[in-house]
Amino acid sequence: MKRRLFLTLIAAATATSASMIAAPVAQAADEVKIGFLVKQPEEPWFQDEWKFAEMAAKEKGFTLVKIGAPSGEKVMSAIDNLAAQKAQGFIICTPDVKLGPGIVAKAKADKLKMMTVDDRLVDGSGKPIESVPHMGISAYNIGKQVGDGIAAEIKKRGWDMKDVGAIDVTYEQLPTAHDRTAGATDALVAAGFPKANIVAAPQAKTDTENAFNAANIALTKNPKYKHWVAYGLNDEAVLGAVRAAEGRGFKADNMIGIGIGGSDSALNEFKKPNPTGFFGTVIISPKRHGEETSELMYAWIKDGKAPPPLTLTTGMLATRDNVSQVREQMGLASK
Numbered sequence: 001m002k003r004r005l006f007l008t009l010i011a012a013a014t015a016t017s018a019s020m021i022a023a024p025v026a027q028a029a030d031e032v033k034i035g036f037l038v039k040q041p042e043e044p045w046f047q048d049e050w051k052f053a054e055m056a057a058k059e060k061g062f063t064l065v066k067i068g069a070p071s072g073e074k075v076m077s078a079i080d081n082l083a084a085q086k087a088q089g090f091i092i093c094t095p096d097v098k099l100g101p102g103i104v105a106k107a108k109a110d111k112l113k114m115m116t117v118d119d120r121l122v123d124g125s126g127k128p129i130e131s132v133p134h135m136g137i138s139a140y141n142i143g144k145q146v147g148d149g150i151a152a153e154i155k156k157r158g159w160d161m162k163d164v165g166a167i168d169v170t171y172e173q174l175p176t177a178h179d180r181t182a183g184a185t186d187a188l189v190a191a192g193f194p195k196a197n198i199v200a201a202p203q204a205k206t207d208t209e210n211a212f213n214a215a216n217i218a219l220t221k222n223p224k225y226k227h228w229v230a231y232g233l234n235d236e237a238v239l240g241a242v243r244a245a246e247g248r249g250f251k252a253d254n255m256i257g258i259g260i261g262g263s264d265s266a267l268n269e270f271k272k273p274n275p276t277g278f279f280g281t282v283i284i285s286p287k288r289h290g291e292e293t294s295e296l297m298y299a300w301i302k303d304g305k306a307p308p309p310l311t312l313t314t315g316m317l318a319t320r321d322n323v324s325q326v327r328e329q330m331g332l333a334s335k
Contacts, residue, residue: 032062032301034294035082035090035112037075039119041068045286046093049117052290052331053091060298065090072099079106088301089113091293097122100129113300115307117293130309135293137284138312139176143183143231145282146258149317150184150229151191153256153279165225166198167218167241169211169232177206177233180260184231197225201241206233208265211240219248227254228277235259235266235281242277252277260284262318262327270320282315285330289313 036053038046050066057064065087069075075094082090089112094103100121107114120136121129128134154164168185171177189195199222201214211232219228228250230241238259245255255277259266262283269278296307318326 032060032298033065033082033085033087034062034297034301035065035067035078035087035092036290036294037067037069037078037090037092037094039068039070039093039095041066041070048286048332049093049290052287053294056291056294056298060295062294062298062301064294070095072096072102075099075103076106079103079110079112083110083112087112089115089297091115091117091297093118094121098126100132104129104132113297115293115297115300117289133296133307133309135289135296135307135311135313138314139179140183141312141314142260142282142284143180143185144187145183145314145317146180146231146260147184147187148191149258149280149282150231150256151188151193154193154227154229155191157256159227161193162197163226164193164197165218165222165228166193167215167228167230167245168198168200169214169230169237169241170200170202171206171233171237172202174206174233180233181231188229203232203237203240206236208236208240208243211237212244213240215241215244216247219244227256229255230257230277231259233260235261235263235278238281239265239269239278245277250277252279255279258282258317260315262315262332267323270323275320280317280319283318283326283330283332284313284315285332287331 036050040046053064065082067078069078097119100123103121115133117135120134121132123129166188168181170181185198199218201218203210203214228245230238232238238257242255242257252275256279257277258279259281262281266281269276299305300307316326316330
């Protein structure tokens, strides 16, 4: 009897020891590690994406590996580095979308799931690589938000649209710029704005000075309009047009400019004691791009649920009256 009891105790102790040894091994096997590669780690947009990705990591309990990869060579070494760290997947905003086939091949070789954010990878013929899940910004729809915002403010002020000129600050070399201004134009026309009143003002570079010069030419050639509106690629384009209009006597009462980006320049414009012709900006939030992509990648690794093939985000229109609330709603720190 004593011998049988002794053997039973030994067996129980052995089983307990085995389970204690196995527990951390199983836990390690279940650990999820996700890389987040960005092309310009010093830029506030990517810093915010990382911040929101870290929030997702904390909530879900996975490890986030942040890597700056400003060149093709660094992208490839970063993917190998993640594989060596036993990561299971990564999210990337590549420095060059034409690196697509190489990045896909490297991820496959290292057995890593991948998803792109902001910039979509293209194949050798320049077509999007649809097999890689992507979250990006809909340039056209953001442009439509600008156009809708301008049209709504024109109607609110009771302006006769035939008396209003629109400065379309263009930069056709950049597809995103084309899509944004095309969206704004289409929204204005759909709201009843005369297409003949839209004046293209091509800028040489995407900054305020070049937009100012382009808008000045448009204003000089079209002195017949009582009021003006302006839109373009970004806040800087619209600020240039607003400054040019101010030089011609068009102040806040006769000018509606809506930019894109929610830049410091736009926020500073709202802080001025008196309103200017810079009426608003469509703020684009990095929250979804950092937090949601990380959550999607986690679910893919943990549960085998692949992300949607394509997710396109838009922004929110902020004016000097609601900018604080909009920024708070989008998860951005107050400035």
